[in-house]
Amino acid sequence: MVTQAQSPNIYLLVPIALMAALLGTAVIRGPNLVSPAGMGAAIIVAAPLILATYSLMVLAVAGRGTIDLAVGPLLAFINVVVVKLSTSGILISPIATFIVALGLGMLYQLAFALVVIYVRVQPIIVSLSGFLALTGINLVILKRPGGTAPSFMQDWGLGTTIFSPVLLILVLATAGWYLFTATTFYSNLKMTGYDERAAWTSGVKTEVVRIGAHLIAGVYVGLGAICYTALISSGDPTQGQNMTLTAVTALVLGGVALSGGRGGATGALLGAVTLWLIGYVLATFNFGAIQAFITQMIYGLILVASLLLTLLVPLIGRYISFVSPWSAFLVLGFVVIGIMLQVSTIGNYNEAGNLLVQQPLADRYFLVEPARTVDEGLAMTRVQVFALLTCVAAICFTVVARLMGSKAEKRRMGLFQYLFILSLLLALFIVIAFRPESAV
């Protein structure tokens, strides 16, 4: 009898399913997304939200119901300060900019932590206080949107390529979190968040843990502010409130427990991307003048619905314990990437098919032209070779991985699934970035 252990990450099922559905819709509705420019723009637009959500996530994991309502105003504050300094010519070099941005974020969060620990006021009140104070001071520093970002950022926000510095920041931030999860500090943090009294009695220095969590959150806010500055290439003191509301929604969507102790970069990332996708999909429908209201309403409904879904998570976990979030991620990721490949290549490879209607059925419905035997033997285009090789490689890889997994008697394949998805993503990027000349 095999014991069916429930995955601890069952809460990720909801955001994964939601994101797959949305990504599919997004790609079909707006095929522009699957192109270097589309992807690049998407990454740059979503990056500040993702990083702000990370920041919220760290604090949520630290417990005591810490939701830093001030995350948006803080982000805007750093943005405004950086822009103000760079406009007046003080802040030019990238290193100084990063130091200022991260330093401000960490300084604010350190103050937050110290107040929570030593003054012992509820975090929600501290964050409320910070929200009001920072919103006010932002408008004092910069009356209206304007100014110029540091010159080295000018071309970051163009979003013409996928591999921009913003992506690098995002990848580093995410990887940093996963590295962090390997440390003892992380387990202490989770324990503190889950039950602070138990952690304290078992000798965890909860004060130090809390300060550490806040400092990490400060770093994420600083990075988010840099991405935001790069995105809008100027300063904007007014968007703090919106950013807070969106980031909090993303946090909830990603299944991070607001009561503490549960959550991670995966959930936060999924939540933020899902939320961004909702906006993208809604933007592809043309509602005319009431577009903004519909977006607002849908955001609200999604927030409520995802909160209600968190009630269902234990139920889901009880009845479908055989579905691990990772396998769901694998299957849905496969489907979505298939859709993306189809959408991105349909214009390129189907022209011939569309012209020759009398071709066999298989020709019309395959993604790439099937290889045809001609007189000189088996002739294939470069695209076909590539597609074939990719498929073979992927299948081989999966089989090998599966074998290794079963040999190692592991219940889950863990890393291999990531690698599998990664190879598929790589294939997608190659298809997008290096369109074969035969297709044109």
Next chain:
Amino acid sequence: MVDPNMPDTQTEKNFGHTKNNSERSSFAMLPIPQSRFVIWLNIALSLVVATIGFGVGFGEGYLSAQQIILFGVITAALLFLLLNYVAIIFEDRAAAAESETEAETENRLKRSRLLWRSNIIVVLSMSALLALYLLLTASIEEFRSIKNLIAFLVLELILLFAFKVSGYFASGRSAFIGLIVLGALIVISAFSIEGFLSAPNVRAILLFAAFLGIASVGQTMVALLGGLDLSIPFVIGAANIALLSLITAGVPSYVAFGFILVLGGIVGFLNGLISYRLQGQALMVTLGTGFAVAGFTQIMTSIGSKFAGNVFGVVPGWLSNLAAMNGRFFGMKFPPTIVIWIIIAIVMIVGLRMTSWGRNLYALGGNRGAAKLLGISELKYWVACYVISGVFAALTGALLLGWSGGAFIGVGDPYLFTTLAAVVIGGTSLLGGNGGYGFTVIGVLVLQVLTSFLLGIGLQYEWQQFIFGLLILPMVALYGRSPHIRATV
């Protein structure tokens, strides 16, 4: 550890004291130290100072010699007396320390340490304020005025009061502090702002306090149960535009007004129902419903309208009279909204204190489990609180329509956190079970008077917000601190 020799030493010390005193009394009234050296030192010091005085006095040139000599002698004599007096105190203390036992020393040290520790915050904050005042006075020319000096002294007094007197109030400490702050704010504003206590200004303060107060009714009720309602600003905005669009569509204005209140109640009902199982996340739930309501209302009002999001129409006269600045209440020159607020406040305060419904609410907020055992339905009270919150938010929105005369969805935005701030500053705990609407009234008044004060001294909205933000923390820190984790294990 009782020292058997202790009584002996005690008497000896006492005896020593009397001996000293008797010796000294022979020198009539003059306090003279025992050490010869100190006497001579004092004489020398007095003479030196007197000589300096002589020199300066003659150097000035326009004073008569008699005056200089008179003042010189008086200075020397007074200084000599004063120095002697100080020297005696030190001598006495040294003598006492010599004859003191170890236990007594410890006791005295402990007492002084305790005194220091219990007053450290007062001393530190008062001296910080003093430093700030001196810094400002030294650096800013315009700051040196009698008004500012009075304001500074009042602030110092408040600090002293807040720390020393509030300890005697077992409950309602926050109300006491709030009242002191309110009083001080009014005093300072009246001194430093021209026409602060004039009728129009007081009317304006009370009117805006009424809007905020009515909007905070629901927030207080919900906070008493340990929840939060962030949908209030969105409901206010939605009610604002929905009411005008209903009236423009031809619905009789009284009916529309009632209908809007019902709609607000329905939104509150949904809020309560959805957040009941998600009480920890009430903040998020209400935010979500608020978004949805605001979006939905805007969609509904812009159907068939060329101007999306904007509603144009004429506000009926009775509604304008109800809330506008120039409104009349039975011929008296203030808008009826203020009276409405006062009635609501009285009903709320009395209702929460006297009725069983109110007591049950406190019971639930204080301890869910115990209240449940008493047969109090948690669901019923939770939902009812949110319904009340929705109704009052809608009422605020409708009144604001009368005040401004034009509909605008963003009219509720300032109330997103100010309702919360008013509740928190008043002293209602967000954890539930503690506080009441009376506290919120104080919080609302503090916020409004402060706003008026800041406006009066010429600060813009953004500075006001900044100061509000910084104000909340110390206010809450004075009474709303949670226990150290050590105390909860």
